[in-house]
Amino acid sequence: DSGVTQTPKHLITATGQRVTLRCSPRSGDLSVYWYQQSLDQGLQFLIQYYNGEERAKGNILERFSAQQFPDLHSELNLSSLELGDSALYFCASNREGSYNEQFFGPGTRLTVL
């Protein structure tokens, strides 16, 4: 158990819909990272937050957005969903001075029908 929690575990929805994925980092970790894992793209970095502020952006679509709240949990919002958005979405967290060792949650499996 990494200490990172993600909800829900599974999500099935239809094209055009909007969903919210939730992540709680390990206690004491200020950074949260979101990654997408798909068969064709592999593991891709989406976005990073540090103590409530966006710190880095990767290959994140404009239809996707994220935020980190004062209690440090983070949410990833996916809108106007397409079939190609079906993937595993992972959240990871770490703290400063940890050589960037990231601890991953169990993931949310999103299926868009």
Added chain:
Amino acid sequence: AQSVTQLGSHVSVSEGALVLLRCNYSSSVPPYLFWYVQYPNQGLQLLLKYTSAATLVKGINGFEAEFKKSETSFHLTKPSAHMSDAAEYFCAVSEGQGGKLIFGQGTELSVKP
């Protein structure tokens, strides 16, 4: 730009045989390097990390990896495979103490009885 290449998307070994999973990286600065393991329907678990302290790094479950700067490699080995080692393994690189991890495409390890 940083990148990671894992040679072989699938490796099959017999139980008790040597495991060797190959990883080559590209980085313009001294990198931090990681190996993660992903069991079916689970998140990523850190096996080991290289942070420039020692070139031979020992991790969990009997795995180790050697950093070779001249070959830009960070291959993962285990002297004797166990059935429970069957999983997908990811090599990752980071340029600094914060920021995204860049992952290789993964190597699926099968262990035959």
